Amino acid sequence: MPDKNFNHPSLFVAACLATLIYVPIAQHLLPSGEEGGWRAGPFAELGGAIAPADGKAWGLAANRELKRRLDNVERQLEDVSHVRSLLLPSVQWLLTSTAGIGNESVYPGREDWLILRQGFDYLVGPSFLEPIFLERRRRSASAWRPVPEPDPRPAIFDFAHQLAERGIRLLVLPAPTKMMVHPEALYRPRVESTPAPSEAAGGAPALDNPSFASFRAELEAGGVDVLSVAAILRQAQAETGVEQFLRTDSHWSPAGVEVAARVLADTIQQLDLPFNGPGVTWRRQQRTVTGVGDLERSLGLPGWRPLYTPQEVDVKRVVTGSGRPWQPDSRAEILLLGDSFTNVYSQPDVGWGRSAGLAEHLSFYLKRPVDRLAINAGGASATRRRLAQEMAAGKDRLAGKKLVIWQFAIRELAVGDWELVQLPASLASNLAQPRFSSLRSD
């Protein structure tokens, strides 16, 4: 029955329809750059014949392939949406500036701190070694998503065992997450509530995932050295007042990487390994670098009205006596495997300078050359896979090594896929195909 107070419902219906059809029209019909006329966009992927990689064009394999394409189309439609790209920066700016809201991967903290969600989840989330948690992660696999190996212990022990067979010792260095060192970046004390985390822990920076202590104890009992620098960084921050993490970036600050390298060097010296190679003396040059953090970039804020001031930091570049930048040395007796925590001050394209990363400072403090194999966003397995690949291809990165330092982001303990990576048995098997033929981005 038509409503007496609502004449012309057609206008309302037309407005709703126009809202719905504007987006596909803008996406596929309105001129975009050089292109005019109909553009199929992501739908083009549905056009080809179904021919999965395993060659089976029927049954479950075909269904899997079709499902993959449908998922791709849906995801790409969202990713390439003109309306989305038009709205997102402004809406994100509004939400972040007025309501303190980030996105799925970044949380705004107090003042101008930004927090990586995975780091937050690692810290406040469930114990990463709890059988229920591990099982839930294994069950997150589906026909279209491979089963992850959520338990880090077998992969670490396996790697340590393979290195031990070559006479190489393993030292594991989980790089802490920002809130382990700077809980004040997010925490707002409530009058009636529990004391601040650092106070609750008796002034010590004890914040960590509930599983970490037992994880560390188990590794050490199994003969794997573990260096946790969170407490030391927290202490350094308390003593010097210098922030050990970058405010809008997920990584440690130049001061933080320097402290970590110094403690790492001390730890290595305490291991009393029989290093034979010649010592090298480096010197350091201070430079000021101004950068925009990876977390701020992840927010996708508009360039026209920045919310965060670019951070200015002093980095210490490690150079030779003649002023040439530090370089990794494949003949070194120490190999550092790492991720972006290793690289953040080494790769100029990351935006925080060069020759001032973890390997450089470690070299400086040890007065020894160091070899480095680091992959940004490498997750739990990428560096080991790359190491295996290179060895299989004839480049034995482990030749002459006495110590391998394996640095990974500590959050990987709760989210990483800890696959077992088999290193080639010896260089005699160089001609054999590498087991891992391609790198997967984690």
Next chain:
Amino acid sequence: MVFSSHLFCFYFLPLALAVYYALPWRLKNLGLVGLSYLFYGWANPAFVLVMLFSTGVDYVCGLTLAGHRPWDRDPVRKLEGNRRSRRQRLALAVSIVTNLSLLGFFKYFNFGVDSLDTMLATMARLGWAPADLGFDSVLRVTLPLGISFYTFQSMSYTLDVYRGRSAALRDPIDFACFVSMFPQLVAGPILRFNEVAEQLRQRTHSLSQSARGFAFFALGMAKKVLLANPCGKIADTTFDAASVSLVDAWYGVCAYAFQIYFDFSGYSDMAIGLGLLLGFHFPKNFDSPYRSQSITEFWRRWHMSLSRWLRDYLYIPLGGNRRGKTRTYVNLAVVMLLGGLWHGAAWTFVIWGAMHGLLLAAERLRGGEAATAHLPRLLRIALTFVLVLVSWVFFRAPNLEVALAYLGSMAGIGEPQPQAALLGGLIYQPYYLLTFTIAALVTWAAPQTWDVCRHLSWPKAWGCLVLFWVALVAMETQGYNPFIYFIF
């Protein structure tokens, strides 16, 4: 494909409306079937076969019950009387067994295997069974989208035909349309066949009805995207934490109560709106359930289509309240237990259902009144809400251990771990506090979508349109967009 997605709103829905209205009347149901299978198959093409199988079996069973063959020209009549032949009883049994088997296999296989494994492991620990008796099943069954809904709906058809409430459908397209209709396929409302039987053959379309449809859709979308999603973020953060403080635990479970209500009722509103756009009138599914003054009233207001289904097709056939008090209590408990299991294959859902069954039985024992009946109305509402909150803990927690730990936090048992204090920095952000407050106001003080959309006016229409735009902008720009009932 969920309603609050880019693909559905900007591609599927315009396409569906264009195809539907371009088709002549006699082909509209066929078009709707095609669109529904596209909608359903997008989630996983293989699951279309499962739905086709269920549809085919129930169609044949329906005709067999009616003693009709597809090529017979004469109209199919309702069955009369209560006596049914052996053939008819067999046809009904085939329909029920088929649907329950599909549901049982796809929904409960993993649960059964895991429970058996746990039981064997426990027995082995106690020395009652050899240690190697447990088995590690490599087969994990993927749950087809909406199977809990369409199997119940499909069964209601054969049951209605068997009872003589409705005539069987001769046209397989009409029946496929009833089973697969995309607006309510994934999350209801669960239709009983006799509610839409006539609409499958004859329905009207008008601009004012379409306007109401869009208004329902817009308000449902706003509830889902603007209220349920932010509340869900709060709930996820607290429930996923290893440890929470007392205040955070209550805040988190309240947020979950709002999330599930606005998520599910918002989706139901969108389904009702889409139905109106296609000429269908679906039943109301939520009636402000958190305003209930007892658990009995809560179940008259929450997921009403499921409650009606369970009442008509389970509670009453079990004897309802006609076989004495004890049997009535047992029936209530059984229905709620199975209702809990229908929601999810886990012991937490069984406990959730059992808890509601016991509360319903207790209220029935007191003559249909809650123990709080003598209290002021507001207090009765508050206490009922608290009981519902406690039950939601079992519904939300991933396992029993987490549920009990969370309830412990709500009771203030134990000292939270130091990192629990960090949660506050996230869940008390102004945006979340504001959304939480608005959600509470809408829950207890705002008019229902049903009332807003009954008679539209221009101020209401403008309000709907603005909320629609804001919700679409939020949908486009916010990554967090879960849908709770998608997995049920």
